[in-house]
Amino acid sequence: xxxxxxxxxxxxxxxxxxxxxxxxxxxxxxxxxxxxxxxxxxxxxxxxxxxxxxxxxxxxxxxxxxxxxxxxxxxxxxxxxxxxxxxxxxxxxxxxxxxxxxxxxxxxxxxxxxxxxxxxxxxxxxxxxxxxxxxxxxxxxxxxxxxxxxxxxxxxxxxxxxxxxxxxxxxxxxxxxxxxxxxxxxxxxxxxxxxxxxxxxxxxxxxxxxxxxxxxxxxxxxxxxxxxxxxxxxxxxxxxxxxxxxxxxxxxxxxxxxxxxxxxxxxxxxxxxxxxxxxxxxxxxxxxxxxxxxxxxxxxxx
Numbered sequence: 001x002x003x004x005x006x007x008x009x010x011x012x013x014x015x016x017x018x019x020x021x022x023x024x025x026x027x028x029x030x031x032x033x034x035x036x037x038x039x040x041x042x043x044x045x046x047x048x049x050x051x052x053x054x055x056x057x058x059x060x061x062x063x064x065x066x067x068x069x070x071x072x073x074x075x076x077x078x079x080x081x082x083x084x085x086x087x088x089x090x091x092x093x094x095x096x097x098x099x100x101x102x103x104x105x106x107x108x109x110x111x112x113x114x115x116x117x118x119x120x121x122x123x124x125x126x127x128x129x130x131x132x133x134x135x136x137x138x139x140x141x142x143x144x145x146x147x148x149x150x151x152x153x154x155x156x157x158x159x160x161x162x163x164x165x166x167x168x169x170x171x172x173x174x175x176x177x178x179x180x181x182x183x184x185x186x187x188x189x190x191x192x193x194x195x196x197x198x199x200x201x202x203x204x205x206x207x208x209x210x211x212x213x214x215x216x217x218x219x220x221x222x223x224x225x226x227x228x229x230x231x232x233x234x235x236x237x238x239x240x241x242x243x244x245x246x247x248x249x250x251x252x253x254x255x256x257x258x259x260x261x262x263x264x265x266x267x268x269x270x271x272x273x274x275x276x277x278x279x280x281x282x283x284x285x286x287x288x289x290x291x292x293x294x295x296x297x298x299x300x301x302x
Contacts, residue, residue, distance in 0.1 A: 037111035043091035047081040055079040060126030064090030088216035137240035152264035153234035159255035245271040250279035
């Protein structure tokens, strides 16, 4: 029997789907699971559909596995969907030392890949896209197909600056409303009720009653960002990708330009490019229907 919390969460998912005009055959909740990677407890969601081709979703910096909820519900009809909380995010552990280098994230993906046990479709947004790209270069036998969302070796400094300003603003506030208002100003593309639900899943209440984001603030440094997105390193990873690949750009993204997306797609032989209109940097959350359609078109071509 569903608990009252489960019922409330299912109702929120149905409401969010309705706000985008989305319809799925069945609205379910994922199973929460954990693996240990280099001593760090990593949380991930298992959306079921055993026996179908596996798909692993990797969220962006400052987000969580729950940012993929609508896409997971849509894709679970044809894939066995997993969504990871990257270390320092969501319900995954914050390592005692700030172990957030590229190899730390890749190691976590390798641990979960071994748990999945067969080649999978890998989908990554922003930081998740960087880590998915580098994982594919390091462990090509694990990746059946790759979807890189709104990130690449060439990024707009103005968009990155705006993102950093948002992430580094005061984030310990007495009430949720101020964080919600800040999020709406940062991303006006999403329906307000859906954005509110999404943001609430990425907040936690502290012992003193204040609220903050559900990620380790030690991740939001320029030094780490420049390490993750080093252009020379990323081009090296790009040239090692030989699996079917889809590059996705948000049509209104101020971080990943159309020219940068075209350069990335041209550098991966046989890859495809999809521009999702009415979407900014967080493409799967801003326009989930169009993102789902683009990924399904890509998968049908494999």
